[in-house]
Amino acid sequence: MESGPLPLDPAAIRRDFPILDQTIHDRFPLVYLDSAASSQRPRQVIDALRDVYERNYANVHRGIHWLSERSTDLFEEARESIQALVGARHAHEIILTSGTTAGVNLVARSWGDANLRPGDEILLTDMEHHSNIVPWQQAAERTGAAVRFLPITDSGELDLEQLDAFLTDRTRLVAVTAVSNVLGTINPIGAIRERADRCGALLFVDGAQSVPHEPTDVQATRADFLAFSGHKMMGPSGVGALYGRETLLDAMPPFLGGGGMIRRVARDRFAPADLPFKFEAGTPPIADAIAMTAACRYLRDVGLERIAAHEQRLARLAHERLAAFDDVAIHGPAPDRKAGIVSFSIDRVHPQDISELLDHRGIAVRAGHHCAMPLHERLGVSASVRASFYAYTTVDEIDRFADGLRSVRETLRRTGSRRAPTAR
Ligand code: PMP
Numbered sequence: 001m002e003s004g005p006l007p008l009d010p011a012a013i014r015r016d017f018p019i020l021d022q023t024i025h026d027r028f029p030l031v032y033l034d035s036a037a038s039s040q041r042p043r044q045v046i047d048a049l050r051d052v053y054e055r056n057y058a059n060v061h062r063g064i065h066w067l068s069e070r071s072t073d074l075f076e077e078a079r080e081s082i083q084a085l086v087g088a089r090h091a092h093e094i095i096l097t098s099g100t101t102a103g104v105n106l107v108a109r110s111w112g113d114a115n116l117r118p119g120d121e122i123l124l125t126d127m128e129h130h131s132n133i134v135p136w137q138q139a140a141e142r143t144g145a146a147v148r149f150l151p152i153t154d155s156g157e158l159d160l161e162q163l164d165a166f167l168t169d170r171t172r173l174v175a176v177t178a179v180s181n182v183l184g185t186i187n188p189i190g191a192i193r194e195r196a197d198r199c200g201a202l203l204f205v206d207g208a209q210s211v212p213h214e215p216t217d218v219q220a221t222r223a224d225f226l227a228f229s230g231h232k233m234m235g236p237s238g239v240g241a242l243y244g245r246e247t248l249l250d251a252m253p254p255f256l257g258g259g260g261m262i263r264r265v266a267r268d269r270f271a272p273a274d275l276p277f278k279f280e281a282g283t284p285p286i287a288d289a290i291a292m293t294a295a296c297r298y299l300r301d302v303g304l305e306r307i308a309a310h311e312q313r314l315a316r317l318a319h320e321r322l323a324a325f326d327d328v329a330i331h332g333p334a335p336d337r338k339a340g341i342v343s344f345s346i347d348r349v350h351p352q353d354i355s356e357l358l359d360h361r362g363i364a365v366r367a368g369h370h371c372a373m374p375l376h377e378r379l380g381v382s383a384s385v386r387a388s389f390y391a392y393t394t395v396d397e398i399d400r401f402a403d404g405l406r407s408v409r410e411t412l413r414r415t416g417s418r419r420a421p422t423a424r
Helices: 010-014 043-056 066-086 100-115 134-143 160-166 189-198 246-251 286-302 304-322 351-359 373-379 395-415
Strands: 094-097 121-125 146-150 171-177 202-206 225-229 240-244 262-266 269-272 328-331 341-346 366-368 384-388
Touching (some): 043 286, 100 134, 100 240, 171 189, 189 202, 240 246, 286 304, 304 395, 351 366
Parallel strands (some): 121 171, 171 202
Antiparallel strands (some): 225 240, 262 269, 341 384
């Protein structure tokens, strides 16, 4: 590992995360390496949630009483915080959703059903999360459009040499993740945008793993849509956001119908509300959304560039440590081209056995297909183990993880894998 101070001080950050300070199985300090599944949240966000329920809670955009106006102001302030975080031009381009999955489904249903025709193509990639695959498959089923997949290279990066061949005059939309939740690969969104421009395709970016971990600027990348989740960015679960370019959102029909999304309802028709409310039917996750202001503020104060640098440094260290084990195969590119996500397989060992034995030592990693079955098929394994980092992850935790893995391998060599090993 290179010398020099860490770009941020995770020990200081950890003091804001009470959940990280606990002992597992009465013996081991918790080593939480599962932030790609869901991050932890700082005291500031927990306090903000409590504050809403203790002092500021009422339904939003409904009442004209004092408390409702106050909670509405705080709710709209959260929208503005999210707008600032991703660099959107207008606050009404931010639709508050329940998370990334809801954002993809909204666009696939609303834009997809209104615009896709038989023969049209939606271009995905071989490293997408199921949330950025299935809604497009469903849209294709409804409309007669086709879904295609840009392959990845053996090093776990998008095969950009093939991109032009996959972009045709039938491609209506490219939906791609900014960062792979398995490989950690950071995808060149700007370059994809430029190539998609040539065939007039829209660009949908899955920001679930990028918005929490690196600076985002939708105006610079010219993304048409960007979806992300609060629970992966130190915010509450149950809330997320969809950014959409104003002209596109304006032209799209509402997705869910109900209270809050209408201007007027008669027995035989309704008139939808303006943006963003047109896409926010029903009572939203009020307290969770309001607490997103604290999450955005926290990320801004720590600094997303510093978070990205810190995590990349941890990824490099993890790669170095795992390279010492000749039976461990890391999936994905070299650490200088990836975020703080390191997935791997061990020869003839089932990932769940590794995860279970690491858990006996207080180390939380994830084993499985990580909602990316087509990717695992491409990798030639049915599952993998994933360690993922955040601003609060320390060098010491990477060391504990590597030491834990060493003894897990020794145990498994003695006892054999309990579950049937995955194919390689
Ligand atoms: N896309 C990616 C890349 C993800 O990592 C995830 C969460 N694992 C999702 C989409 C779905 O996010 P959510 O479950 O919060 O809707």
